[in-house]
Amino acid sequence: MKKVLTIAGSDSSGGAGIQADIKTITAHKMYAMSAITALTAQNTIGVYGVVDTPPDFVAAQLDCIFTDIAPDAVKIGMVSNPEIIQTIAEKLREYQAKNIVIDPVMISTSGSRLLSDDALETLHTALLPLGTVITPNIPEAEVLCGREIKTKKDMLQAAEAITASLDTAVLIKGGHLSGDAADLLCQTGNAPAAFLKEWFESPRVENSNTHGTGCTLSSAIACNLAAGRRLEESVRRAKKYLTGALKEQLDLGKGAGPLDHMYRIP
Ligand SMILES: Nc1ncnc2c1ncn2[C@@H]1O[C@H](COP(=O)(O)OP(=O)(O)OP(=O)(O)O)[C@@H](O)[C@H]1O
Numbered sequence: 001m002k003k004v005l006t007i008a009g010s011d012s013s014g015g016a017g018i019q020a021d022i023k024t025i026t027a028h029k030m031y032a033m034s035a036i037t038a039l040t041a042q043n044t045i046g047v048y049g050v051v052d053t054p055p056d057f058v059a060a061q062l063d064c065i066f067t068d069i070a071p072d073a074v075k076i077g078m079v080s081n082p083e084i085i086q087t088i089a090e091k092l093r094e095y096q097a098k099n100i101v102i103d104p105v106m107i108s109t110s111g112s113r114l115l116s117d118d119a120l121e122t123l124h125t126a127l128l129p130l131g132t133v134i135t136p137n138i139p140e141a142e143v144l145c146g147r148e149i150k151t152k153k154d155m156l157q158a159a160e161a162i163t164a165s166l167d168t169a170v171l172i173k174g175g176h177l178s179g180d181a182a183d184l185l186c187q188t189g190n191a192p193a194a195f196l197k198e199w200f201e202s203p204r205v206e207n208s209n210t211h212g213t214g215c216t217l218s219s220a221i222a223c224n225l226a227a228g229r230r231l232e233e234s235v236r237r238a239k240k241y242l243t244g245a246l247k248e249q250l251d252l253g254k255g256a257g258p259l260d261h262m263y264r265i266p
């Protein structure tokens with residue numbers, strides 16, 4: 001059985017973070033492990049409290065996992081503060097982790113900050129370059145490249161800028177733009193300053209319950225990489241899984257509710 005590790009925050013309402021990741025990994029019939037970076041008191045309406053895990057305890061969780069059951073892929077979500085980010089980066093290097101999908105979570109759908117202001121620089125320099133692929137949404141991609149993204153043309157330019165600056169593949173998620181749900185994968189090509197770009201599009205599903213879409217997509221990409229698939233194919237399959245989970249029209253809670261992660265399980 002393939003093993004997938006999620007390093008992320010806990011969402012008490014179960015729609016995003018660690019809980020969405022474990023459901024997604026389980027729905028892919030893989031073995032899920034978790035290192036929890038923060039506890040959030042959260043529901044479909046908002047985030048009401050955050051308690052960060054002490055960095056040495058993040059390290060202890062990662063030591064326990066990597067010295068015992070080596071993961072075939074790692075998904076990283078909410079990382080909270082610079083000390084936790086440094087710890088994760090050191091451990092990923094120490095254990096030579098492979099197939100690393102980093103979702104640079106900054107602000108929740110409900111509008112709460114999940115990354116401290118002083119963590120951005122550390123995220124950029126210490127952690128993101130270790131990713132096999134990073135998966136920012138539009139506001140996160142704007143922060144990473146320092147320019148506005150209003151159109152698909154802007155996405156193309158931003159993706160090149162981020163790929164060039166981090167020397168890693170980037171999937172910019174287009175859920176925050178209007179029209180079809182179009183995500184753009186950009187990787188470095190063979191020649192200097194050459195980029196390989198591919199769009200992954202699906203019709204927009206009329207569903208306001210989108211809590212945890214980003215977490216779910218990045219975990220599903222990690223599962224497909226764990227299965228040995230190429231990045232492009234992993235993104236294509238992950239997006240199909242996510243779109244299916246949205247189409248189920250699960251409607252829980254008073255705000256932006258969660259997805260039906262289990263829809264493929266008979
Ligand atoms: N209404 C929708 N219909 C179909 N796909 C969608 C819809 N909304 C978002 N998506 C897809 O969901 C994935 C996550 O995109 P999004 O841009 O919302 O990321 P995100 O903001 O990190 O997610 P979230 O913060 O809600 O967890 C992308 O593949 C995007 O195209």
Ligand SMILES: Cc1ncc(COP(=O)(O)O)c(N)n1
Binds near residue numbers: 011078214
């Ligand atoms: C613990 C945790 N991790 C990530 C998210 C982002 O998910 P969303 O943007 O859908 O709120 C979240 N709300 N909570």
